[in-house]
Amino acid sequence: MQPRKTDLARDALQAHRAPLDMRQRRLLILCDGQRDLSQLTAMIGPEASAMVIQLIQAGYLMSTAPPEPMPAPVPDAPTAAGPVPTSAAPVTERRRSLVAARIYLLGILELQRHPQAAAVLHTLQQARSDEQVVAALGSALDALPGLTSAGYCERVRQRLFEVLPETHLTQLEQAGTVAG
DSSP states (O other), X not given: OOEEEOHHHHHHHHSTTSSOOHHHHHHHHHOBSSSOHHHXXXXXXXXXXXXXXXXXXXXXXXXXXXXXXXXOOOTTOHHHHTHHHHHHHHHHHHHOOHHHHHHHXXXXXXXXXXXXXXXXXXXXXHOOSHHHHHHHHHHHHHHHHXXXXXXXXXXXXXXXXXXXXXXXXXXXXXXXXXXX
């Protein structure tokens, strides 16, 4: 795997208020699509692999390597095929988190140097209950098209929906926010 920076990472490196620590910033700088994971580990240390995975999940890095082929299911073992989807579902659901969605959108709003973005950011920061956070996320998604380009707004929306738990995604759908 040869990770490389996304547009979000380039923005985060330029904005010094981004929610990244110094090790993450250093790793982002080194991820140019030319170095593989073993080279990055030699430069950063043994935790480089975990940091790369975290930064990929947060949308700061993407892998330039083709995805590894998954082992083919055994056709004559129907009992083995049954448990696989149930064990894979919790892993996907574990990656979904209202806190992660909130942190992601807070970072995006911090990058938007606009008074309306600052107001939405403050509302999202002050939200305490899950319902308040979901409502603030919806408000932020509604405000983004007026603050940034349509393409960037759509990428943010897609990434947010990847991390937002299904139950909260349903709440946003009912509020009419997901339609974009």
